[in-house]
Amino acid sequence: MVFLLLITGRIAVFSQTAGAARESKPWTYWWWMGSAVTPEGITSQLEAFRQAGLGGVHIIPVYGVKGEEDRFIPFLSHRWMEMYQHTLTEAARLDMGVDMSTGTGWPFGGPWVRTEDASKYFSLVSFSVFANQPFSTNLYGHAPDKDCRITAVVAVDSYKEGLDITSSVAEDGMLHWVSDKPYVIYVMYLCPTGQQVKRAAPGGEGPVIDVFSKKAMSSYLAFFDSCFRVTQSPFPRCFYNDSYEVFRANWTENFFDEFKKRRGYDLRRFIHVFADSVTHDDRSERIWQDYHETISDLMLDNFTRTWVKWAGSHHCMTRNQAHGSPGNLLDLYAAAEIPETESFGSSRFDIPGLRYDTLFNEKQFGRPDVLYFKFASSAAHVTGKKYVSSETGTWLADHFQVALSMVKPQIDELFTAGINHIFYHGITYSEKNKPFPGNLFYASTNFGPSSHFWNELPQLNAYVTRCQQILQSTVPQNDFLLYFPVYDLWTSRGNQQCKMLTIHEATSWFDGSAFGRTARLLHEKGYCFDYISDAQIQMLVLDNFGNLLSGKISYKALVIPPCKYMPLKTLRKIEILARKGAIIIFMDAIPVHHPGYYEAAKKEKDMAAIASYLKKLQLVYVSDNILHSLSYVGILPEPLAEKKLSFIRKKKGDGTVYFIANLSSVFHEGEVELNIAASHSLVYYDPLHDKKGKLRFTVPSTGKIRFYLQLEPGESCFIEANAAQSMDPEWTWYEKTELLPVKGKKWILSFTEGTPSIGKKIKMKQPAYWTDLCQQAKYYNGMAVYSFTFDIPGLSSGDLPCLLELGDLRETAVIRLNNKEIGHLWCLPSRLLIPAGTLKEKENVIEIAVTNLSINRIIEMDRKNIPWKNFYDINFVNIRYQPFDASHYSLSPSGLSGAIKIYKLKMKQL
Numbered sequence: 001m002v003f004l005l006l007i008t009g010r011i012a013v014f015s016q017t018a019g020a021a022r023e024s025k026p027w028t029y030w031w032w033m034g035s036a037v038t039p040e041g042i043t044s045q046l047e048a049f050r051q052a053g054l055g056g057v058h059i060i061p062v063y064g065v066k067g068e069e070d071r072f073i074p075f076l077s078h079r080w081m082e083m084y085q086h087t088l089t090e091a092a093r094l095d096m097g098v099d100m101s102t103g104t105g106w107p108f109g110g111p112w113v114r115t116e117d118a119s120k121y122f123s124l125v126s127f128s129v130f131a132n133q134p135f136s137t138n139l140y141g142h143a144p145d146k147d148c149r150i151t152a153v154v155a156v157d158s159y160k161e162g163l164d165i166t167s168s169v170a171e172d173g174m175l176h177w178v179s180d181k182p183y184v185i186y187v188m189y190l191c192p193t194g195q196q197v198k199r200a201a202p203g204g205e206g207p208v209i210d211v212f213s214k215k216a217m218s219s220y221l222a223f224f225d226s227c228f229r230v231t232q233s234p235f236p237r238c239f240y241n242d243s244y245e246v247f248r249a250n251w252t253e254n255f256f257d258e259f260k261k262r263r264g265y266d267l268r269r270f271i272h273v274f275a276d277s278v279t280h281d282d283r284s285e286r287i288w289q290d291y292h293e294t295i296s297d298l299m300l301d302n303f304t305r306t307w308v309k310w311a312g313s314h315h316c317m318t319r320n321q322a323h324g325s326p327g328n329l330l331d332l333y334a335a336a337e338i339p340e341t342e343s344f345g346s347s348r349f350d351i352p353g354l355r356y357d358t359l360f361n362e363k364q365f366g367r368p369d370v371l372y373f374k375f376a377s378s379a380a381h382v383t384g385k386k387y388v389s390s391e392t393g394t395w396l397a398d399h400f401q402v403a404l405s406m407v408k409p410q411i412d413e414l415f416t417a418g419i420n421h422i423f424y425h426g427i428t429y430s431e432k433n434k435p436f437p438g439n440l441f442y443a444s445t446n447f448g449p450s451s452h453f454w455n456e457l458p459q460l461n462a463y464v465t466r467c468q469q470i471l472q473s474t475v476p477q478n479d480f481l482l483y484f485p486v487y488d489l490w491t492s493r494g495n496q497q498c499k500m501l502t503i504h505e506a507t508s509w510f511d512g513s514a515f516g517r518t519a520r521l522l523h524e525k526g527y528c529f530d531y532i533s534d535a536q537i538q539m540l541v542l543d544n545f546g547n548l549l550s551g552k553i554s555y556k557a558l559v560i561p562p563c564k565y566m567p568l569k570t571l572r573k574i575e576i577l578a579r580k581g582a583i584i585i586f587m588d589a590i591p592v593h594h595p596g597y598y599e600a601a602k603k604e605k606d607m608a609a610i611a612s613y614l615k616k617l618q619l620v621y622v623s624d625n626i627l628h629s630l631s632y633v634g635i636l637p638e639p640l641a642e643k644k645l646s647f648i649r650k651k652k653g654d655g656t657v658y659f660i661a662n663l664s665s666v667f668h669e670g671e672v673e674l675n676i677a678a679s680h681s682l683v684y685y686d687p688l689h690d691k692k693g694k695l696r697f698t699v700p701s702t703g704k705i706r707f708y709l710q711l712e713p714g715e716s717c718f719i720e721a722n723a724a725q726s727m728d729p730e731w732t733w734y735e736k737t738e739l740l741p742v743k744g745k746k747w748i749l750s751f752t753e754g755t756p757s758i759g760k761k762i763k764m765k766q767p768a769y770w771t772d773l774c775q776q777a778k779y780y781n782g783m784a785v786y787s788f789t790f791d792i793p794g795l796s797s798g799d800l801p802c803l804l805e806l807g808d809l810r811e812t813a814v815i816r817l818n819n820k821e822i823g824h825l826w827c828l829p830s831r832l833l834i835p836a837g838t839l840k841e842k843e844n845v846i847e848i849a850v851t852n853l854s855i856n857r858i859i860e861m862d863r864k865n866i867p868w869k870n871f872y873d874i875n876f877v878n879i880r881y882q883p884f885d886a887s888h889y890s891l892s893p894s895g896l897s898g899a900i901k902i903y904k905l906k907m908k909q910l
Contacts (some may be wrong), residue, residue, distance in 0.1 A: 022097045023387065024472060025055025026464045029426025031441045033871065034064020035201050036071035039086045041431045046090050048449055049427075053461030056097030058240060058423060059087065061104040061201030063873035065439060074203025075104050076224070081231040088234055099238040099319060102224070102307065104204025106242035109197040111206035112223045117216035118207035119193045119249040122497070123148065124275045127185045129155070132178065139187050140173035148191035152256070152268045155183040160283075162186075162269035186272050193248045199873055211244075212252035212295065214302035221310045228314075235314040241307065243342060243502075244324035250497040252298065262297055263290045264598035277493065285491040286597040289565070292490035293596070295498045296327035304335045319389055323375070326498035328486045330533035333379035340389040341376035341419065342503060343368045346396055349409050349663045351713040353808070353828050356406070357397035359879050365395070365504045368410065370417040370646070371519050372503040372510065377418025378530040381476045382539075384551035389421035390414050393445040398879040400437070400855040401892065402445040403811040404453045404460055405714075408827040411464060412661035412716050416646040420471035422464055435868070436755070437858070442874045452781065452854040456812045456826045466687040467659065470718060474650035474657050478528040479635045481548065481555050485515055485563035486533070487595035514562040518587065518626065525627065526641025526675075528649050529559070534570045546581040546619075556635055557583035559626065566591040568603040575610050578620050585621045585629050590614055639673040639704065645711070654723040655679075660709075661716040669710035673702070674721065681726035682707055685718040688827070693731030695719075696910060708733065708910050714828035733908035736803065740902045744790030749773070749895075752849070754782015755857060767807060767848075767896040771856065778891055781857035786848040786896055795841040800905055802834040807898020809850065816847040834902070852894035855886065862887040 028049070049057065061080075064072050073080045084100070091098045103110055109118075123144045129135045139150055153169055154162040155177070165185070169175050177185070195208045210216040228235065252258075259267045273279075273287045304320065311318045320336030322329045333339035346356040347368045373390070380388040392411060396402045411422060427448035430438035438450040447457065489509050494500060501509055510516040522529060532550075537558070540548050547554040558574065560566075571591070578584050590611040594603035614620045623629035630636070640647050640658075644666040650657045656676050678699045685692040697707035710733060711717060747767055751758035758780060762773050767786050770777040777784075804822075806813070812826040818840070823832040861868060862885055869876040869884065878884045 020055075020465050020469055022055035022095055023421060024465050024469045025053060026422040026424060026461055026468075027056040027058060027097065027099070028054055028424040028447055029391070030057040030059055031426060031428045032059060032061045032201065033428060033439045033441075034068060034071065035061045035073040035075060035080055035083070035203075036064060036068050037073070037083050037429055038431070039083070041429065042083065042087050043090050044432060045429060045449075046087070046094055046096060050094040050096055052454070053458045053465065054096070055465075056099065056237070057087075057091070058099040058101070059084070060101045061204060062199045062441065063105070063871065064202060066870045066872060072202040075110070075201050076227040077203060078231060080203070081227065081233050085231070085233050088236070097237045099240055100236045102221075102239045102241060103197065104201035105197045105199035107197070107208050107244070107246050108211070108220060108241070109206050109208035110200075110204050110220075110223075113207045113209050113216070113220060115192065115207070116253070117210055117213065117219055119195055119210050119246050120190055120251050120253070121193050121248045122151070122251040122274070123189045123191055124271065125187045125189070126272075126275060127187075129177065129179065129183045129185055131181045134176065134178040135185070136174070136176045138173045139169060139175055142187065143189050143191070145191050148189040150187060151190040152188040152271060154186050154188075154268055154271050155179070156186060156272045157181060157183055160272065162272060164266070164268045166268070184272065186275060188271050190251060190253070193246075195247055195249075198245065208246055208249075210252050211246055211249065211303040212255070212298040214306055217303055217306045221307065235316045238317045238319045238338060239307070239311045240319045241321060241336075243321040244326070244500065248496050250295070250326070255294070258298060259290070259294045262294055263596060267291070274493070274497065280492065283597065286595065286600060288492055289487055289490045289595040290597055292326070292494070292499060293487075296331075299325055299327040300331055300335060304332055308335055308337070321391065323372070324500055324502040326494065326500055328484070328533050328535075329375045329501050330379050330484055330531055331535050333376050334383045334536065337385065338387045338389050338421065339376040339379045339385065340391065340423070341373045341414075341417075342391040342394065343373075343410050343414055344391075344394045344504060346406065347410060347413055347663075350665045351409060351663065351828055352665055353830070354405065354409065354714065355403070357401065357879055359398060360395065361880055366506060368413065369503070369506070370413060371516070371523060372506055373414060373417035373419060374531060378532065381418065381478070381530045381553055382481070382532055382536050382550040384553065386472060387421040388419050389423055390419045391425045392422050393447070394425040394443055395879055396445050399440070399444045399446070399884060400452070400858050400886075401853055403853065404456055404826045405811065405828050407445070407460060408463070409661070409663055409714060413646065413663060415467055415471060415659050416648045416661055418476065418648060420468050422468065437854070437868060440876065442871070442877050444879065452851060453812060453826070455851065456824060459824050459826050462690075463688050466690060470657060471650070471659065474652045476530065476553055477649045477651040477656060478530050478555065480527070480529050480557040480559050480630070481532040481550075482515075482519060482522070482529050483537070483558065483560045483563075484531045484533055485561065485566065487565035487567070488515070488563050489513065490595070491565075518561040522626070524641065526637030526639065527630065527635070528638065530555070532558070534567055537570055537573050540573070540577060542577060542580045542582055546583070548577065548582055557585055557630075557633060560584070560586045560591070562588045563591050565593045565595040566607075568594045568607055571607055571610050575614060578614055578617050581619060583619045583633050584614070585623055585626065585633070587623055587626050590622060636675050638675045643667040643670075643672060645672070652720070656721045658719040659716065660711065660719060662711045662713050665713045668712055670708070671706055672709045673704040673706045674719070675704055676721055677703065679705060679721035680724055681722045683720045683722070683726055683728060684731050685720070687716065687718060692728065694726045694728045695731050712829050733910070734801065734905035735908045736903040737906045738904050740792050740795065740802070740904055742790045742900065742902055743793060744788055747786055747788045749784055749786055751777070751780060751782070751784045754780055754784070756780065766899050769810065769893040769897050770895040771891050771893055779856045779860035780894065781852060781854045783849050783851045784895060786850065787845065789843060789845050791842050792839060792844065792902070793841065795839060797837070799836045800907070801836045802839060803903040803905055804832045804834050805901040805903070806830040806848070807896060807900065808893070809896055810893050811853055812851050813896070814849045816849075818845055839902070846900070848896060850895050853892050855889065855892050856894060859886045859889050859891060
């Protein structure tokens, strides 16, 4: 086993946090409960955030606290705008940024949304009509809701041909009809979903808007215009749209007209397809494709682009969570300036000592996944966007049980997926005089001042900042593009007629698809790639070397996964690229089926001709082994994946930069290779400690750079390969030589800063959890110090460091040795370097100041029925969305358990 000594130094791409841009720092969601905020409270919190190392806030007004109704401030009222303006002023003073939701809670909606602009769904009712038998009924009597209205009535014969008879319906809904042959009459009703804004703040309650209607969206945004204009308020940096949660919405007022304009035929003739959940013939598949594509188009054009254009007219950017939407996620993400993904729950990494909440409902919500995150980052990469953000830490564990050691690996996973703009989820506005735990939003994690890890949060923030400075100043260096065949997903009904592409239930549309399986295989093998949509393929051009260019980003090839459908327009563009020398790899076959119903046969004839031509081109491959084909064209995987190391590869000038995270227990140390050409220098950077040094490396016959790396599970680093020689000091590796004898008498535990106050000190032979030591300490929440005086017999003085390893740490620690602070432990692994010359043979004094989780304090409060859950709306729920009650929880171990170990180190000979 080895340990590394970090040599101090600086290079251009590896910089400190001092003077970091606010976007380089992590930001936070900032929930205003009831918008019951004050100028003094806003200033106090922003100053605390700035001191902790946050770069900005995202204001989200939500429901309020019971008993504080007289302090509620209606959303966008003059008083609310005053609080908002004060936030902007103070944030500017503190060099922080401010984003805000385009509404309260989520989704878009509010009291100013008119009935005709609210979200809608269609419902079908059918009647069997016999030949030559008159049929009469009041169709409104069969509507699913009194507010529904008839939008189409179609008679369908035995040949499944539809006849529009809507004009035969009287104003009052009466239909009198007779025919000489049998029909099934289908009545389509347009109905309001009735959905109200979720978690709405005072002044923001009301219907959710019709996201498929440009008129509804424009009217909704006009209200913001008037409020900002009247108060002469500046606009925020970004407006925000949360993940799509408009339930049941699947239609809009002018859908038939939009459908005919976009798809070329009248959908009324085929509405019976929507009532048939059994038939999956060619025609029904194509009609479903046309429906889904129209829904996607309306979502993109009428909602997302209308919103983005409006924000741009006020010199604002937009952050968009496209996931969950019934549209092509790549195009929806790309429409905004900052695509945003979401890390929800725990990835359950195989990192020794890492805990996760077993109560999390993984079946319902899934796990975070790099391949889901890549939809946001790919959209940013292929459209040249600098930032890709993430909602981070949502329901990472139940309330009061999230440790920073859980947070860091999730952030590292996001970094490897291409995310470079972290938003914590989140902090609730709460005044200083509020009794513990203060105001809390129902969805964990609490990153705010009342959190048990608030004092250690600056350590995480500094780490994130150092990483994001590099990730934001480099550009992607992926080898190829992987086509997202969305039309294969659109051949049948979705979970609410339209198909919701959610990252919480991605098994049905991603993991079970050929595209998902291909992406998983390529990722696990270590290939570097981005996804690309049909629309984005149209933007591709070729450079002089035959590389595909999307903006300024180049790719070596375009890979088409197994798929049945591809638009003729896409295949024609691929043909143009292939004629010019682009490398195109089709897996299994070249798709020759055009999606949609209108003129499909004619278009497929053209596609067959193109496919025949493509097969004759030298750089077009039809492959039954994608790994072999990629190797054949010179695209190789990164060997890091063989070591189960997660990574992202980026480019800075002539240099290549890797961020590497060890999120498994497989690798510890050894030789690794990078799939890049020979370099003049290789530099290792540890963003956790802000240290770096030059590495030795070789270039064997494989042509890949090979070097020695030590990276324990839970650790991360940057590697930069430069074309120029590095002037940095050489990095020195160390390995353990012997476990030093630590001789002392008793450990002393003192409770220093916490609740309840405990005056007595506890003596023990070895460190033990304080929850096991005395009744009074069972519910203690705060800091306690383990101190120990010890000798190391025979210790020889020298200029080499030693290594300190702790036992089970719950949860964070600040360590002092012989009156010197030697470091903070807040993430895994729980070990620290002891600087050379710190230890001595006699009378060493170590002080380990441990801070625990706050769950035990909450357990005591709930067992004593001390009130603190006093919020409107959902009030307070646990990770399974049941009423939160910690009275039956088991106590969480707190403190330090197990002997400390100190190892002597020697220089590693390579």
